[in-house]
Amino acid sequence: MGLTKTAIFTERQNKLAQMMKALAHPARIAILQHLVKAQVCICGDLVEELGLAQATISQHLKELKNAGLIQGTIDGTSVCYCIDPKVWNEYKVAIDAFFVSYVNKDGCC
Amino acid sequence: MGLTKTAIFTERQNKLAQMMKALAHPARIAILQHLVKAQVCICGDLVEELGLAQATISQHLKELKNAGLIQGTIDGTSVCYCIDPKVWNEYKVAIDAFFVSYVNKDGCC
DNA sequence: TTCTATTATCGTAATATTGCGATATAGTAT
DNA sequence: ATACTATATCGCAATATTACGATAATAGAA
Incomplete structure (x- = not known):
């Protein structure tokens, strides 16, 4: 049916x-990497940097904003985006905790 | 068009x-968490654990297997799944590197 | 062999995602 | 006001994902 059964899973799992979904697209990875590098929040240069249409970039930016990973501040006619350090860290911690939870006891099947 | 333009991005970004996509579903997170907890590789108990149909679980297991995160060994009529420690670590390292690359210089917009 | 149990695969329906042209919106400049 | 610039949103087409019933495939038991 194409509808994820969120009710079945724990809130943590969902x-x-x-979080993973927000990062599950190369364009969004590229946008974030660009923001990491540029620090000084750049906006729609992304349209030129990546080879995607302006509408497409805007859509990905929206998703990243919904995910909380980036913030946008209006600066004249343009919008200045940057990473939200707090949310970035939350992601980092949560995802790291997931990966750390597994310790290989080497006894597989 | 619904087709991700992989050619535009670097191999790393793709x-x-x-990697993120493989983990971008609560059922797959749940499956992996179960395997982490059980260690002693359990198979289709997952169908009972999670409230999803057998066909659905099998499909998610296939995706995790394609991602390299799990291995399946035939054990009688059932299949014994377990986490692949090597690939798990590769994921951990790659994703951690991504998150570590950002250091908040606090100068946002 | 026949029956049973377990897992994989097929086919299909419902929904989600991706990408972009066209258009709207908002700010600035003339 | 008009013109220009930069983003956002709308609407659509193409493709992907999710879920599951039905069915196949495989291994062991009777």
């Missing part, structure tokens, strides 16, 4: 999956 | 996005 949240973690949603 | 790989990282694909």
Whole structure:
């Protein structure tokens, strides 16, 4: 049916999956990497940097904003985007905790 | 068009996005968490644990297997799944590197 | 062999995502 | 006001994902 059964899973599982989803596209990875590098929040240069249409970039930016990972501040006619340090860290911690939870006891099947 | 333009991005970006995609579903998170907890590789108990149909679980297991995160060994009529420690670590390292790359210089917009 | 149990695959329906042209919106400049 | 610039949103087409019933495939038991 194409509809994820969120009710079945724990809130943690749903949240973690949603975090991953926000990062599950190369364009969004590229946007974030660009923001990491540029620090000084750049905006629609992304349209030139990546080879995607302005509408497409805007859509990805919206998703990243919904995910909380970036903030946008209006600066004249343009919009200045930057990473939200707090949310970025939340992601980092949550995802790291997931990966750390597994310790290889080497006894597989 | 619904087709991700992989050619535009670097291999690293595509790989990282694909890693995230493999984990971007609560059922797959749940499956992995169960395997982490059980260690002693359990198989289709997952169908009972999670409230999803057998066909659905099998499909998610296939995706995790394609992602390299899990291995399946035939054990009688059932299949014994377990986490692949090597690939798990690769994911951990790659994703951690992504998150570590950002250091908040606090000068946002 | 026949029956049973377990897992994989197929086919299909419902929904989600991706990408972009066209258009709207908002700010600035003339 | 008009013109220009930069973003956002709308609407659509193409493709992907999710879920599951039905069916196949495989291994062991009777």
